[in-house]
Amino acid sequence: MQQRLSLVTLGVADIERSRRFYEALGWVGESPDGEVWFFQCGGMVVALWSRELLAADSGIHDSGIHDSGVNDSGVDDSGGWGGVTLAHNVTSPAEVDAILAEAGAAGATIARSGAPTEWGGYSGVFVDPDGHPWEVAHNPYWRIAADGSISLH
Amino acid sequence: MQQRLSLVTLGVADIERSRRFYEALGWVGESPDGEVWFFQCGGMVVALWSRELLAADSGIHDSGIHDSGVNDSGVDDSGGWGGVTLAHNVTSPAEVDAILAEAGAAGATIARSGAPTEWGGYSGVFVDPDGHPWEVAHNPYWRIAADGSISLH
Numbered sequence: 462m463q464q465r466l467s468l469v470t471l472g473v474a475d476i477e478r479s480r481r482f483y484e485a486l487g488w489v490g491e492s493p494d495g496e497v498w499f500f501q502c503g504g505m506v507v508a509l510w511s512r513e514l515l516a517a518d519s520g521i522h523d524s525g526i527h528d529s530g531v532n533d534s535g536v537d538d539s540g541g542w543g544g545v546t547l548a549h550n551v552t553s554p555a556e557v558d559a560i561l562a563e564a565g566a567a568g569a570t571i572a573r574s575g576a577p578t579e580w581g582g583y584s585g586v587f588v589d590p591d592g593h594p595w596e597v598a599h600n601p602y603w604r605i606a607a608d609g610s611i612s613l614h
Numbered sequence: 615m616q617q618r619l620s621l622v623t624l625g626v627a628d629i630e631r632s633r634r635f636y637e638a639l640g641w642v643g644e645s646p647d648g649e650v651w652f653f654q655c656g657g658m659v660v661a662l663w664s665r666e667l668l669a670a671d672s673g674i675h676d677s678g679i680h681d682s683g684v685n686d687s688g689v690d691d692s693g694g695w696g697g698v699t700l701a702h703n704v705t706s707p708a709e710v711d712a713i714l715a716e717a718g719a720a721g722a723t724i725a726r727s728g729a730p731t732e733w734g735g736y737s738g739v740f741v742d743p744d745g746h747p748w749e750v751a752h753n754p755y756w757r758i759a760a761d762g763s764i765s766l767h
Contacts, residue, residue, distance in 0.1 A: 462639040462640055462641070462702060462713045462716060462717070462750075463640075463702075463704075463762055464640070464641050464642070464653055464654065464655050464656075465655050465656050465702060465762040465763075466622060466655045466656075466658065466660055466700055466701075466702065467701050467702050467703035467751075467762075467764045468700070468701035468703065468749075468764065469619060469622060469698065469699075469700055469701070470698070470699045470700075470701065471697060471698060472697030472698065472699070473697070486615040487615055487616075487617070488615070488617050489617070491766065499766055500617055501617065501765065501766050502617050502618050502619045503617075503618055503619075503656075503657050503658070503763070504656050504657050504658075504759070504761070504762075504763025504764060504765075505619065505656070505657075505658065505763070505764055506756075506764055506766060507619055512697045515697065515699055516695070516697075518699070518726075518739075518749070519695070519699045519725060519726075519739055519747040519749065520725025520726050520739055520741070520747065521694075521695045521725075521747070533723075533725060534695075534723055534725035534739065534741040534745070534747055535723050535725075535741065535745075536694055536695045536725075536741060536745040536747070537694040537695065538694055538695045538696075538697070539692030539693060539694040539695075539696075540692060541674075541689055541690040541691055541692040541696060542669070542672070542674045542687075542689045542690065542691045542692075542696045543691075543694060543695045543696020543697060543698060543745070543746075544624060544625030544626070544665045544668065544669075544691065544696060544744060544745070544746065545622065545623070545624060545625065545696060545698040545746065546622075546623045546625070546668055546671070546672045547619055547621070547622055547623075548619075548620050548621035548622070548623065549615060549616075549618060549619065549620050550620035550621065551616075560615045563615060564615070570686075570687055570688050572672060572673025572674075572686060572687035572688075572689075573671075573672075573673050586671075586672055586673055586687065588673070588687040588688065588689060591697060592687070592688075592689040592696070592697070593696075593697065593698065594672040594673065594674070594687055594689070596621075596671070596672065597615075598620075603659075606657070608657070609616055609618040609620075609657075610618075610656070610657025610658070611620045611621065611657060611658055611659055612654065612657075613644065613652055613654050613659060
């Protein structure tokens, strides 16, 4: 499997609420059907879709429904965070703070205010309306190209 | 906030087990400390880190520990899937099947076998050792460039 991530889909409770949240951050998306929203993010896509439909599509067990057979990941949706955190890297600590402020104004919970990190950067965390956390970070060790793409070296 | 996703960190129970899984798929990563593993994926990075440490870093409540104060997302880690599904797009149905077979051989659960989708593509889903689902998809409506980057148009 090539070393690529093409798409990240965030399951949401209210597609309109989520779309408006990301649009309030300045994002512009598109939808083929009003149910799934796609945001082109450089060479990949961030999508918003009903968490329930995403769960079924991914073979996740609903907390009250046990599928046996065809679609079965062996994993449940217990409703909270599931071990995935997103990150958005920027070119300065000031930009971290500005984006956290923007996210807060859009309705995000600020889980961690902007501050120096023990690893030598500066970051904070906001959480979107569906509990998906985004770390906003200045990482001086990684390169950010003019188009925003990130390189480890 | 620019329309970019820089990094996705997958919280894992056993960093060595996870690293070996992705390496078995052909991925090559690097680690500054043996605890976090970074995989350059085009213009962004996929990282593997202790789920417990990632939770704390993201302001997530441990199921048994309630942090009040500084780091608080208002969200719990209930241990299962948390509404995020990853996807890897390829250029043909045959490639979908090949990658699902590769993932299965590496120890993934196949949540959904490769098959035509109702939206006009062909896809299946494998789940990594920590319950993180990857849809492997052929989407004829999106463009895949030579470098693997994805465009909605």
